Amino acid sequence: MAWFHRKKAGILTKRDDQNEVPEGQWVKCPKTDEIVNRREVEDNLLVFPGSGYHFGMSSHRYFDLLFDDDSFTFHDTDLYSTDVLDFEDRKPYSQRLEDAQKKTSQNEAVQSATGPVGGHMTSIAAMDFSFIGGSMGSVVGEIIARAIKRAYTNGYPLITITQSGGARMMEGALSLMQMAKTSAHLTRLEDAGLPFISILTHPTTGGVTASFAMLGDIHIAEPEALIGFAGPRVIRETIGSDLPEGFQRSEFLLEHGFVDMVVDRRQLQRRIITLLDLLMEDNA
Amino acid sequence: MADDTYLLDFEKPLYELEQKLDEMRTLNQDHAEDLSAEIEALEERVEQLRVSIYRNLTRWQRVQIARHPQRPYTLDHIEALTENFVELHGDRRFGDDRAIVGGFAQFQGAQYGHRDRTVMIMGHQKGRDTKERKFRRFGMPNPEGYRKAERLMKMAAKFNKPVVTLLDTPGAYPGMEAEERGQAEAIARNLFEMARLPVPIIVVVIGEGASGGALGLGVGDRVLMLENAWYSVIAPESCSQILWRSWDYKEDAARALKLTATDLVDVNVIDEIVPEPVGGAHRDPKATFNAVGNAIGAALNTLSDRPTDTLLDDRLARFDRIGAYDQRTAAESPVGS
Numbered sequence: 001m002a003w004f005h006r007k008k009a010g011i012l013t014k015r016d017d018q019n020e021v022p023e024g025q026w027v028k029c030p031k032t033d034e035i036v037n038r039r040e041v042e043d044n045l046l047v048f049p050g051s052g053y054h055f056g057m058s059s060h061r062y063f064d065l066l067f068d069d070d071s072f073t074f075h076d077t078d079l080y081s082t083d084v085l086d087f088e089d090r091k092p093y094s095q096r097l098e099d100a101q102k103k104t105s106q107n108e109a110v111q112s113a114t115g116p117v118g119g120h121m122t123s124i125a126a127m128d129f130s131f132i133g134g135s136m137g138s139v140v141g142e143i144i145a146r147a148i149k150r151a152y153t154n155g156y157p158l159i160t161i162t163q164s165g166g167a168r169m170m171e172g173a174l175s176l177m178q179m180a181k182t183s184a185h186l187t188r189l190e191d192a193g194l195p196f197i198s199i200l201t202h203p204t205t206g207g208v209t210a211s212f213a214m215l216g217d218i219h220i221a222e223p224e225a226l227i228g229f230a231g232p233r234v235i236r237e238t239i240g241s242d243l244p245e246g247f248q249r250s251e252f253l254l255e256h257g258f259v260d261m262v263v264d265r266r267q268l269q270r271r272i273i274t275l276l277d278l279l280m281e282d283n284a
Numbered sequence: 285m286a287d288d289t290y291l292l293d294f295e296k297p298l299y300e301l302e303q304k305l306d307e308m309r310t311l312n313q314d315h316a317e318d319l320s321a322e323i324e325a326l327e328e329r330v331e332q333l334r335v336s337i338y339r340n341l342t343r344w345q346r347v348q349i350a351r352h353p354q355r356p357y358t359l360d361h362i363e364a365l366t367e368n369f370v371e372l373h374g375d376r377r378f379g380d381d382r383a384i385v386g387g388f389a390q391f392q393g394a395q396y397g398h399r400d401r402t403v404m405i406m407g408h409q410k411g412r413d414t415k416e417r418k419f420r421r422f423g424m425p426n427p428e429g430y431r432k433a434e435r436l437m438k439m440a441a442k443f444n445k446p447v448v449t450l451l452d453t454p455g456a457y458p459g460m461e462a463e464e465r466g467q468a469e470a471i472a473r474n475l476f477e478m479a480r481l482p483v484p485i486i487v488v489v490i491g492e493g494a495s496g497g498a499l500g501l502g503v504g505d506r507v508l509m510l511e512n513a514w515y516s517v518i519a520p521e522s523c524s525q526i527l528w529r530s531w532d533y534k535e536d537a538a539r540a541l542k543l544t545a546t547d548l549v550d551v552n553v554i555d556e557i558v559p560e561p562v563g564g565a566h567r568d569p570k571a572t573f574n575a576v577g578n579a580i581g582a583a584l585n586t587l588s589d590r591p592t593d594t595l596l597d598d599r600l601a602r603f604d605r606i607g608a609y610d611q612r613t614a615a616e617s618p619v620g621s
Contacts, residue, residue: 079610084551138607172547173543177606180603
């Protein structure tokens with residue numbers, strides 16, 4: 001009956017999802033092996049100069065990038081996950097939460113804020129892969145749902161920036177239901193005739209892709225981001241062979257019609273403002 | 285029990301005892317010996333063992349029952365509960381996915397406390413033998429399956445017919461073509477369209493409810509679940525693989541995931557448990573269909589004639605309240621913001 005087939009014991013494949021700028025003063029480009037001073041990467045929105053390799057960026061830095069000046073307000077930073085299933089694998093979930101909170105100085109894997117973007121009041125929810133793989137549990141779902149609600153009750157456009165391994169296993173079916181919850185709220189944004197721009201960054205997979213992240217009016221992907229439903233390891237095991245170069249990357253999704261454009265992070269703010277200017281002209 | 289019965293490991297002691305009982309009865313009938321006292325004692329033991337096994341099923345044992353190869357599948361339910369089922373095929377964009385079936389049919393509601401009426405009924409479909417399993421892709425849909433479902437649901441809305449969906453899948457198919465054709469987008473689109481479909485939607489988890497592949501047909505006004513079905517964010521084996529880095533912890537994963545009907549009714553993921561015959565749906569399919577029919581009939585009674593706005597507001601609210609969290613004051617929270 002088993003539909004899963006173990007090809008080899010354990011995980012032998014390299015994880016596709018770790019994308020933080022490494023510690024230390026010098027940073028090596030994962031693509032070209034070129035080495036530069038860390039400062040140069042930090043000052044370049046965590047894009048490697050020359051090669052254009054995009055390292056993962058935190059929610060707070062996306063807020064700094066997209067909102068005009070420092071004129072934005074955080075929301076729902078007081079919502080905390082509870083270990084409602086009393087979930088324990090090799091480590092109790094409550095411990096995982098505590099560790100992630102310490103590591104990131106954040107309450108959860110998504111942060112939400114409102115403020116002007118090119119003068120347009122906008123609701124933004126941005127995820128952090130560094131918090132339990134950017135996974136979506138009850139609190140992530142609730143914060144995103146509230147960000148959507150804030151958009152349709154105030155007449156704001158919505159932007160989400162995703163980086164996530166998918167739904168959070170440690171909350172079982174409650175995590176799964178966040179896919180339905182976030183998607184259901186988006187129907188109200190649609191009724192209100194407000195734009196939703198979904199920005200997909202590396203990596204966006206599983207239950208996040210299969211819910212709100214793929215329901216934007218406009219989909220923008222950062223270069224070479226991994227975007228898909230099933231993870232590459234699972235697909236490799238299903239088909240029993242290696243995947244072609246570039247499979248499930250942003251450019252692949254563009255070619256197959258699932259994103260509107262691939263935009264370099266350094267051009268992102270300008271592109272977003274252009275879109276908001278076009279779509280919100282009557283609300284200016 | 286017939287010899288072609290597929291036995292789960294924990295059922296074996298019961299099966300052995302039942303066989304012994306059969307032998308004694310045969311002997312008794314042949315008047316070889318008077319065994320009535322022994323038979324009576326053994327009958328009592330069989331009954332005690334049956335109750336102790338099936339009343340104390342572990343979560344993993346329920347997962348095994350949900351996957352039993354003789355368990356009633358979607359088309360079995362459709363055949364038992366409806367007349368004039370007309371299966372509709374294809375997503376009108378790419379192809380027809382055999383892991384999802386659906387069409388209009390007349391629900392025999394008069395037998396189930398409602399009234400006979402046309403419904404759009406659909407669900408994941410598994411296969412019985414090797415050939416059919418492959419044909420149905422083990423009940424694991426490709427994007428065109430979800431897009432066919434979306435098309436059929438919109439047609440149901442056009443003709444103002446309620447929708448019944450039956451969930452039974454080990455997950456959406458994780459293949460290359462599925463990704464190329466937008467598995468994630470197909471599932472996401474269904475969540476969105478189901479959230480705003482202006483007719484009642486009744487969801488029944490009849491077997492395996494694995495992850496987004498199940499939820500892609502799972503947004504509705506009433507979510508019912510058979511007693512031994514399971515429903516969660518991931519299959520226990522995959523959860524074991526990811527969190528324990530080994531395939532060997534599936535029983536622990538099943539326990540940790542709290543994936544049974546009893547677990548899920550407590551956290552409002554499902555609204556109602558549909559009872560199964562002792563030993564599981566496959567032991568008495570007729571009784572199972574009857575219970576499912578009654579539950580659907582009752583749900584239709586509740587949902588029919590509800591104004592569309594109320595229906596859709598309640599549907600949103602139903603999913604909006606799922607989830608657990610703490611709201612902490614700044615003083616309590618370890619994180620400044």
